[in-house]
Amino acid sequence: MQQKVLITDCADARGLIAQVTQVCAKHDLNIINNKEFVDSHNKRFYMRTELEGVFNDEVLLQQFAQVLPQQHHVKLVDNSKKRIVIMVTKEAHCVGDILMKAYYGGLDVEIAAVVGNYPELAALVEKFDVPYHFISHQGLTRAAHEQAMLDVILPYQAHYVVLAKYMRVLTPHFVSQFENRIINIHHSFLPAFIGASPYQQAWERGVKIIGATAHFVNNCLDEGPIIKQNVISVDHSYSAQELAHQGRDVEKSVLSKALQLVLNEQVLVYGNKTIVF
Amino acid sequence: MQQKVLITDCADARGLIAQVTQVCAKHDLNIINNKEFVDSHNKRFYMRTELEGVFNDEVLLQQFAQVLPQQHHVKLVDNSKKRIVIMVTKEAHCVGDILMKAYYGGLDVEIAAVVGNYPELAALVEKFDVPYHFISHQGLTRAAHEQAMLDVILPYQAHYVVLAKYMRVLTPHFVSQFENRIINIHHSFLPAFIGASPYQQAWERGVKIIGATAHFVNNCLDEGPIIKQNVISVDHSYSAQELAHQGRDVEKSVLSKALQLVLNEQVLVYGNKTIVF
Amino acid sequence: MQQKVLITDCADARGLIAQVTQVCAKHDLNIINNKEFVDSHNKRFYMRTELEGVFNDEVLLQQFAQVLPQQHHVKLVDNSKKRIVIMVTKEAHCVGDILMKAYYGGLDVEIAAVVGNYPELAALVEKFDVPYHFISHQGLTRAAHEQAMLDVILPYQAHYVVLAKYMRVLTPHFVSQFENRIINIHHSFLPAFIGASPYQQAWERGVKIIGATAHFVNNCLDEGPIIKQNVISVDHSYSAQELAHQGRDVEKSVLSKALQLVLNEQVLVYGNKTIVF
Amino acid sequence: MQQKVLITDCADARGLIAQVTQVCAKHDLNIINNKEFVDSHNKRFYMRTELEGVFNDEVLLQQFAQVLPQQHHVKLVDNSKKRIVIMVTKEAHCVGDILMKAYYGGLDVEIAAVVGNYPELAALVEKFDVPYHFISHQGLTRAAHEQAMLDVILPYQAHYVVLAKYMRVLTPHFVSQFENRIINIHHSFLPAFIGASPYQQAWERGVKIIGATAHFVNNCLDEGPIIKQNVISVDHSYSAQELAHQGRDVEKSVLSKALQLVLNEQVLVYGNKTIVF
Incomplete structure (x- = not known):
């Protein structure tokens, strides 16, 4: 018995859940959890289904394709451990938290490598027996620097690239290698205080709340689809x-x-x- | 075109979602939102389906019954306004908030009546043109007092009874009239500080957080299935x-x-x- | 025995707390609570002192003046009930909450009047025996409309003016009548999504958090010193x-x-x- | 120029702030931040004062003693790095977070050693060049085990002992060695779900919130003065x-x-x- 997650995304139509779940039933797959959402504004159907059973992926995907509208995406993902590459600059808090959680099983992930444009974090990363690649941007054009990083990152065949306070803007060329697979964390509030020194801006404005936004990266470093946001309360006494x-x-x-x-x-x-x- | 919510609850089995959603599809009902959960510990299946279309309830329910395991519950609820009766003692904050939200549409509900064992809240309730029934418990046995309240409440045929800081314990007889239809709010944390003067207990213990729990009432006033909980931060300076x-x-x-x-x-x-x- | 709050604000210097509290001690005033903050960036001293005793305000203020640097502000405020005027447009939730809380003592405030540029909220406000002044802006210049409102508001001699979803921009002339005494509530996050339809903008951006900011009004309606902010979590299913x-x-x-x-x-x-x- | 924190605690009386801050002023100490609280129920005065200047501790403490009531505590603490010993059993998340934060400066603390009654966490701790003492309780009486731990811990002269998921009850003898200097973290809510398997209990109760409480340890492991509490939201889908x-x-x-x-x-x-x- 295996567990997999089925992700379905297509134009909305009557009977989609019935069609998809019937295919699952024919394969004697048990549905552990099913969540569905229709974006009624854009008439699009989204479903996530946790399945348990014996999977014949090829046949299943063929049969899903037959019952779904023409323009659809279906993906069947097993629950094997995913692989990530982390990109950093000098700050340790984000990469440190991921390393630690991966170490004790708080995150079920394989950290293939950490790539940094400064050497500062090598010692920390290597404590956890994860390779650290120091690739300085100094003296390189942006294109050359990104290529050097791609040369190191791509062979790892990571499922996701995590920008754990990587402080340089990525070009569309770099981003296009990992469509919706680069996750960034942005200090303060998106879309507020865009630009340099956001905490300074927040202090000058006397905000009572500061936050962070994790999002996928598209062409613009601090934008892209938001995954998670949270805030903490602060007060006048904070510099x-x-x-x-x-x-x-x-x-x-x-x-x-x-x-x-x-x-x-x-x-x-x-x-x-x-x-x- | 109407909207209804289908609630399904039965022993878990393969193919349940397919079966139920096929029935919906045959009736040309559109599924706007569907959420499903299997309690794997107790092998039980739960589903909530928002439907849109033209409903023939009787036929639908018959057809659901045919495809579901023998021990099942199915209910098809329209989105017409529900009716509640509120029970109170002397404190205004909870009943006041519900009255105000119902007034401006923040809660889509009909408040049929408010019943109190003290007269204090009559003036507030009547501002909103809701009948207030003052039924003192003084000089009555508990049974007689509850019967007097039931005589007033039952004719309203309310979908739910809301205990908005009603400060007397209800007997199993009273509760049994409204199975899983009485909602209570409990100060402080359930199941902590059960008993008298919970805020005093919380103060003596120097807690840094206080909360509230809304729950259905079963035989025990301050227990029963929890619906919602929340907390706020407090500190040493609070009496x-x-x-x-x-x-x-x-x-x-x-x-x-x-x-x-x-x-x-x-x-x-x-x-x-x-x-x- | 009375209670008063002393607010002190001046250029920072050594010994300020000692000087001020000595004056209090000489008057045999008990300090119940004292909080002090120095803005080290701007070298300015701020203190709030809760006092209990018998107050001779005139003498006290004279003596504070003697011990403080030349450019200082001192104010001694008693704990009598403050008076507010509320300005509204059509939305009931904010004014409704203040009316309800004032009614049951959740806010210790006297609501002198509510002024609205639409008639919709008159019925709600009058339930609470608070005068409602409907002053339409239609057919009036902004200056004439604001003057009409000032003519109504100023005689109430309110300590504060609360904009409870008052949806028109106030001119500097209006604002200057109530320096740091107008409190506004702003949907969404300040300073994000400034402009029209902020919830639409937030939806388009797929935010996972929405919030509100209460602030004093200075020349710009949605800016000014922030008093309080909070957020709630939302998700993709919200329109x-x-x-x-x-x-x-x-x-x-x-x-x-x-x-x-x-x-x-x-x-x-x-x-x-x-x-x- | 140095910075120190003055903590004062005594029976309440008129003029205390004036007296204490006058002494500070005489020594030309600048008060950066001052917070005071009177527990009016128990008539006790508490104050925390951040000072900056040149300190003659002995003379200062003498002068504070002269101006304060007889039963008082005064302490003047410099801002040098504090030393802690951490006690653990098998779970890594709490000790891991402290190690990581201390590493990158998120916590300004010296971790003198970690002591565990199982060997599991040695490898993690030693990554950070912190000594790990494995002191098994097996085959030892509780008294003998605690003595073995004290023999290791006491020489470190730690300011605080942190129980980072140390899962054994400490005796009053052990606790008395570190009065109000042992910090514990308790899963779930104090004082709710006291006893074994609190998460199981919470699950059975269907709670919508779970939390944690950090507190000083007195005679009872899961009680003692609460320092900090927080919660997160959970739902029915969590096992x-x-x-x-x-x-x-x-x-x-x-x-x-x-x-x-x-x-x-x-x-x-x-x-x-x-x-x-």
Whole structure:
């Protein structure tokens, strides 16, 4: 007996759940959990189905294709451990949290490697027997630097790339290698305080709440479909530096939770949004 | 075109979703939203389906009965406004919030009447043109008092009875008239600080959080399936009285949200628990 | 025995707390609670002191003036009930919550009057025996409309004006009548989604959190010193309309809490920020 | 220029703040932050004062003693790094979070050693170059086991002992060695679900919220003055095991925050409660 997750996404129509679940029933697959959502504005159907049984993927996918409208996406994902590559700059809190959680089983993930444009985090990463690739951007064009990183990252065949406070903008060329597979964490609130020194901006504005947003990266570093957001309360007594310090906790916690959701196949991207089942 | 909610609950088996949704498809009903849960510990299947179309309830229910295992519950609920009776003692915050939200459409509910064992809240309730029945418990046995209340409440044929800080224990006889249809709000944390003066107990213990729990009432006033819980942060500077004052806000907000969930047919009771879809 | 709150604000210097509290001690005033903050960036001292005893305000203020640096503000506020005027348009949730809380003592405030540019809320307000002034903006210049409102509002000599979803921009002339005494509630996040249809914008962006900000109004309607912010979690299944519906709850709750803080003299404005003691 | 924190605690009396701050002023100490609380029920005065300047501790403490009532406690703490010993059993999440935060400066603390009654966590701890002492309880009386641990722990002269999921009850003898200096984290809610298998109990009860409480340990392991509490929302779909899994996150986060507050000298114990300034 195996467990797999079926993700279905197509134009809305009557009888879709019945059609799909009948195929599952014919294969004697048990449905453990099923969640469905219709975006009535865009007339699109989304479903996530946890299945248990003996899977003949090829036949199943063929049969799903027969019962679904022409423009559809179906994917059947097993629950084997996913592989990620983490990209960092100098800050340890996000990568540290993922390393630690992966170590004790709080995140069920294989960290294939960490790639950084500074050497600072090598020692930490290597404590966990994860290879650290230091690829400085100094003296390189952006294109050359990204290519050097791609040369290191692509062979790992990672399911996802996690930007754990990687502080450089990625070009569309880089992003296009991993469509909806790069996860970023953004300090403060998206879409507020876009630009440099957000904690300084937040301090000047006297905000009573600071937050973090984890999102997939599309062409613009700090935009793209939002996966998870959270906030913490702050007050007048925090300096800009202390806001940033507190912000780290919410950043690392939001990024870890977003990664967990993605690894669980709970996140479907549609347009510039996500459905989180 | 009408909208209805289908609630299905039965022993778990392969193919249940397919069977039920096929019946819906045959009737040309569109599924707007579908959520399913299997309690694998107790091998029981629960599903909530939002449907849109033209309904022939009798035929539909017959056909569901044919495809489901023998021991099942199916219910098809339309989205007409539900009717509640509210029971109170002297505190205004919970009943006030429900009255106000019903007034401006924040809760889609008809408040048939408010019944209180003290006269204090009559003036407030009557501002909203809702009848207030003052039924004192003084000089009456518990049985006689409850019968007097039942004589007033039952004719309203309310879908739910809401205990908005009704401070007397209800007997199993009273509760049995409204199985899983009485909603209570309990200050502080269930199951902590059971008994008198919970805020005083919380103050003595120096808690940093206080909360409220909304639940269905079964035989024991402060137990029964939990619908919704929430908390707020407090600190050393709060007196027991201020804790109670702050507690009011979380009580009223949790009760209103629980009521909303119940009115939306999002809450299924099973055993001493709820599924909130 | 009376209770008063002393608010002190001046250039920072050594010995300020000692100087001020010595004056209090000489008058045999008991300090129940004292909080102090120095903005080290701007070298400014802020203190809030709850005092109990017999007060000779004139002498006290003279003596405080003698011990403080030249550029200082001192205010001694008694705990008598404050008076507010509420401005509204058509939405009931914020004004309804304040009316209800004032009714049952959840907010210790006198609502002198409600002023609206539409007639819709008159019936609700009058249930609570509060005068409702309907002053339509139709056919009036902005200046003439605001003057008509000022003619009604100013005679009430309110301590604060609360914009409970008053949907028109106020001119600097109007605002200047009530410096740091107008409290507004802003849907969504400040400073994000400034402009029209914020819930629509939030929906399009697929946010996972929506919030509300209560702030004093200065020249710009949706800016000014922030008093209180809070958020709630939302997900993909909410339409823009449902986001707005959910947003109401957080709006009303944030506005009520901000008002409570202001009424308790816990909020000091400095520059474009607040200190909330 | 140095920074120190002054903690004062004595019977309440008029003029205390003036007296204490005058002494500070005489020594030309600048007060950066001052918070004061009077427990009016027990007539006791508590104050926390952040000072900056040149300190002559001996003279200062003498002068404070002269101006305070006879039964008082005064302590003047510098902001040098505190030393902790962590006690563990088998679970990594709490100790892992503290190790990681200490590593990257998220917690300003020196971890002198980790002591465990199982060997499982040695490898993790040693990654961070912190000594791990495995002291099995097997074959030892409780007294002998605790003595073996004390023999290891006491020489470190730690300011605090942190129980990071140490799963054995400590005797009053052990506890008395570290009065109000042992910090514990308790799954679920204190005082609810006391006893074995709290997550199982919580699951059976169908709770919608689970939490964690960090507290000082007095004679009873799961009681003692509460420092920090927090909760997360859960739902029907979580198994008891998943509740425990989710609970880990809130446990580690609450313990780290409590430890931070204690290290900052923000926590005063009084009776069975804390004041958190």
